Amino acid sequence: MEEESPPLPDPDGPDLDQYVRDTSTKTIYGFLYRRRENPPSMVEIRAWAANELGEAHSQIDRRVRDLRTFFDVPAERIDGEYRYALRGWNPKRTGLVGAPITRRVRAEVLAPGRCAQCGRTPLTHGIVLVVDHRVPQAWGGDNEIENLQPLCEDCNHGKKDFYSSHDAHAEEIKQAISHEEPHRRIGELLKAFRGAWVPGELIGIVASAVQYQEDWQKRLREIRTLGWVIRSEKRYNEGSRVRTYYRVESWEPWPTGSISAEIRRRERSNAARRSDDG
The missing domain is CATH 1.10.10 (Arc Repressor Mutant, subunit A)
Known part of the structure; x- marks a missing residue:
């Protein structure tokens, strides 16, 4: 018999702190939680969150993607438009797709010391390198080293903005990648x-x-x-x-x-x- 999934954490309760730490992402979780019976579109999420948090659209889109680490938030086509429904837990709610990124893997990915997109280096240009997923986890990407690359923070943010512009097709993209x-x-x-x-x-x-x-x-x-x-x-x-x-x-x-x-x-x-x- 399949084990019943535990209930979603209350947005105002302490259990949510185990999965979501920053206040802004918790606020968006609460909005999606309350709208489970009437899921909002991304336009609605952006408008509501921009009014509540005063953040740019790219930041709001990123926070929705971050929630998908632990929660099942598919983009479902309802009444002719994509709506974001908080359906439950992400089946891989350890927060990782595949094995975790260990310190050794992180060091190996960053070893080239150069941004894979713009070519800048920390020593010459004073940039900070981060570990980036070539295929985002929200689109089915995993933590295998073949899916990781070093990017500077500027390129990483630009890439996330580019990806967020296609969030309405996230489920179709994930299906195509499979x-x-x-x-x-x-x-x-x-x-x-x-x-x-x-x-x-x-x-x-x-x-x-x-x-x-x-x-x-x-x-x-x-x-x-x-x-x-x-x-x-x-x-x-x-x-x-x-x-x-x-x-x-x-x-x-x-x-x-x-x-x-x-x-x-x-x-x-x-x-x-x-x-x-x-």
């Missing part, structure tokens, strides 16, 4: 956005979630071999870099068995047809 084959991870992510433009950076993160993909763009192009219609668009007005976005307009069911094998088979067939036509 697949073994990179083609399926990319395709399921594009489908989850329902025809909306998806930034290339996000696709790269999801594509490399299980195993690093040096050329995830090639994997994306290969999906078109299966009959998928995927468009791309470059944007030149979003900072100093040109950003590429992708969206899927139509797709076919995944083949039975290995996707890579089926792609190779179709590529050979197409090449033979072109040779015959020539």
Whole structure:
């Protein structure tokens, strides 16, 4: 017989202190706790918390992600919009996904002494390095060393802001990441956005979630071999870099068995047809 999960801690009781220490995150927990029967959207959470706490949206989004360490707070589509429902405990409510980050692992991750994103170093630039999850824990990332990297605090905060902008799709992203084959991870992510433009950076993160993909763009192009219609668009007005976005307009069911094998088979067939036509 399955063991019954203990009740959630009262937001005004002492038990919550075991899991949530800062007052602001406790305040948001209390809001979600009281709204369990009528879960709020992220817009509602931000508006309420900004009024109560006076914090920026990125801080509020981060506190919701922090609550997910111990509590089950899925983004559920209700009445046409995503709402954040406090459903119970996170099944992995030890606060960790996988083994904890030991001092030895932390030292190994930070050993390069350089931010993996901007390249700055503590000695030359006076920055502080932190251990970052390449794939966030809220999206299914774990504490294995392959999922950890050194980032400076500035890049870490910027990355969190970028991730929080996709919180409405957190459950779909987590589902896409769960697949073994990179083609399926990319395709399921594009489908989850329902025809909306998806930034290339996000696709790269999801594509490399299980195993690093040096050329995830090639994997994306290969999906078109299966009959998928995927468009791309470059944007030149979003900072100093040109950003590429992708969206899927139509797709076919995944083949039975290995996707890579089926792609190779179709590529050979197409090449033979072109040779015959020539």
